[in-house]
Amino acid sequence: MTAANGKPEKIRCDACPVMCYIAEGRSGACDRYANDNGQLVRLDPLTILEKTEASGGDIVPFLEKEWEGDILPPKDGFVTAIGAGTTYPDYKPAPFIVSSEVDGVDMITVVTEGIFSYCGVKLKIDTDRHLGTECAPVRADGEVVGHVTTSEYGSQMLSLGGVHHLTGGSKKEGRVTCATMLALCNGEEVDLEIDDGADLRVQAGKAPVINGDLEVRMRVGCGSATVGMFAAQWKDLVDEVIVVDDHITGVMSEHQAGKVIGWEPTGIKINGRRSTPGRYFQVAEPGTGWGGTNLQDPLSIIGAFDAKTAKPGLSLLMVSTTGEHSAYYELNEELMPVQKDMPDRLQPSVRRIEENCEPAMTSVLFMAGAGGSLRSGVTEHPVGLTRSVQNSLTYVSCGGAPVYIWPGGGITFMADVTRMPKNAFGYVPTPALVAPIEFTMRAEDYKALGGHMDYVMPLSEALTGKTGRQNDHILKGRRSVSSPGGKSWPTGSDNYPWKGAR
Numbered sequence: 001m002t003a004a005n006g007k008p009e010k011i012r013c014d015a016c017p018v019m020c021y022i023a024e025g026r027s028g029a030c031d032r033y034a035n036d037n038g039q040l041v042r043l044d045p046l047t048i049l050e051k052t053e054a055s056g057g058d059i060v061p062f063l064e065k066e067w068e069g070d071i072l073p074p075k076d077g078f079v080t081a082i083g084a085g086t087t088y089p090d091y092k093p094a095p096f097i098v099s100s101e102v103d104g105v106d107m108i109t110v111v112t113e114g115i116f117s118y119c120g121v122k123l124k125i126d127t128d129r130h131l132g133t134e135c136a137p138v139r140a141d142g143e144v145v146g147h148v149t150t151s152e153y154g155s156q157m158l159s160l161g162g163v164h165h166l167t168g169g170s171k172k173e174g175r176v177t178c179a180t181m182l183a184l185c186n187g188e189e190v191d192l193e194i195d196d197g198a199d200l201r202v203q204a205g206k207a208p209v210i211n212g213d214l215e216v217r218m219r220v221g222c223g224s225a226t227v228g229m230f231a232a233q234w235k236d237l238v239d240e241v242i243v244v245d246d247h248i249t250g251v252m253s254e255h256q257a258g259k260v261i262g263w264e265p266t267g268i269k270i271n272g273r274r275s276t277p278g279r280y281f282q283v284a285e286p287g288t289g290w291g292g293t294n295l296q297d298p299l300s301i302i303g304a305f306d307a308k309t310a311k312p313g314l315s316l317l318m319v320s321t322t323g324e325h326s327a328y329y330e331l332n333e334e335l336m337p338v339q340k341d342m343p344d345r346l347q348p349s350v351r352r353i354e355e356n357c358e359p360a361m362t363s364v365l366f367m368a369g370a371g372g373s374l375r376s377g378v379t380e381h382p383v384g385l386t387r388s389v390q391n392s393l394t395y396v397s398c399g400g401a402p403v404y405i406w407p408g409g410g411i412t413f414m415a416d417v418t419r420m421p422k423n424a425f426g427y428v429p430t431p432a433l434v435a436p437i438e439f440t441m442r443a444e445d446y447k448a449l450g451g452h453m454d455y456v457m458p459l460s461e462a463l464t465g466k467t468g469r470q471n472d473h474i475l476k477g478r479r480s481v482s483s484p485g486g487k488s489w490p491t492g493s494d495n496y497p498w499k500g501a502r
């Protein structure tokens with residue numbers, strides 16, 4: 001088709017509300033779709049999971065030639081939604097509704113790239129260091145994209161994205177929020193700053209960089225737990241041990257773990273709020289020093305020793321929860337601690353704390369709600385899908401990766417982005433994130449919930465890139481990626497209730 005000016009007519013993409021007009025040879029605003037000779041093309045390859053060793057991400061083109069079966073698709077591959085395309089508005093059936101047989105049971109997988117305005121990213125950063133106070137804004141490129149949330153055991157948590165940052169602030173805030181989430185979900189490195197807190201460089205599955213320093217270890221436990229774990233190993237090697245921790249600082253001679261194996265009182269006094277014997281809160285302010293406190297000199301948490309109990313020469317080990325900081329002291333004649341070299345007899349115990357720490361890592365969980373109209377692409381009776389998921393009749397996966405479904409209403413899920421194939425996520429400029437989602441269930445359950453049975457295609461056809469008649473687009477290519485089998489395999493019968501009671 002040519003326009004009045006003699007140029008080829010632009011085609012319209014209707015895969016999201018932006019409804020781009022795309023000129024020949026160009027791509028739309030999200031770079032997901034393009035105009036190839038007047039045909040709307042989904043540019044990213046359709047991603048197939050294979051249980052066996054896959055082709056390592058090699059792309060088999062669909063566009064350039066007819067499928068000749070020269071590289072055979074896997075017989076039991078799983079068609080993920082990555083590269084499958086989106087149907088908008090959702091009265092149209094999902095781009096792929098695929099039938100397969102698993103253990104003699106007819107199954108259906110409904111595959112679509114969902115557009116998620118309600119979505120966010122939860123970051124778990126393994127570190128004791130104080131990154132910022134709870135609720136402190138987290139920024140990327142100067143824009144607020146989230147906040148610090150509750151600390152967890154050995155980790156600091158950030159909550160990023162969400163509909164308010166995407167659409168409730170300025171255009172720039174929405175754009176930067178979307179770009180930050182997209183980069184994190186696709187496994188890229190991202191720089192963040194926390195107001196009155198730390199500068200971070202984070203990437204899914206990698207150690208965080210905090211104020212320019214690579215974090216190495218996640219703590220072995222809180223100060224109290226560390227006292228308990230190593231009490232027996234320190235017995236008879238030193239008179240007193242203090243494990244410095246921003247949460248609970250542990251004191252061996254007072255702690256139950258020390259008492260039961262006969263540690264004698266030392267007359268020590270800790271400046272902090274005593275919780276229970278040998279466990280102290282608030283010994284210092286949070287910070288990036290010893291054990292997640294702001295301490296550079298740990299002696300500042302110790303008051304005067306009780307002269308009735310303490311003796312000159314009393315030995316004292318102070319150590320942090322990762323073993324990163326440690327120091328050894330002996331009391332002088334005035335019962336003041338004087339730092340000495342760490343004796344050889346104590347060095348293995350400090351190393352053991354380090355050895356029992358896990359490597360520090362950043363975890364990125366994508367969280368979204370697959371409610372609303374997305375469900376219409378699956379069934380004419382949307383609440384039927386919600387109920388089916390809630391009743392465990394429908395298994396939800398995200399790019400083939402398992403998800404955790406929140407209890408309660410809707411289909412609110414979380415998925416670990418490191419379990420998904422590379423570049424599983426995209427975006428549209430509304431702004432919103434595009435994420436793959438697949439719903440797998442027994443064919444009879446799909447029919448019962450009002451599924452689009454007329455649009456079901458066999459797996460063998462889907463694997464060759466043949467799109468259903470509901471699609472206005474064609475696929476550029478296919479790539480295969482390997483996936484573990486077993487329970488993680490999306491159509492694995494372990495995931496479905498026919499193995500047990502219904």
Ligand code: SF4
Pocket residue numbers: 013014015016017018019020027028029030031032033428429
């Ligand atoms: S932004 Fe992307 S999905 Fe949306 S209409 Fe444009 S090309 Fe299509």
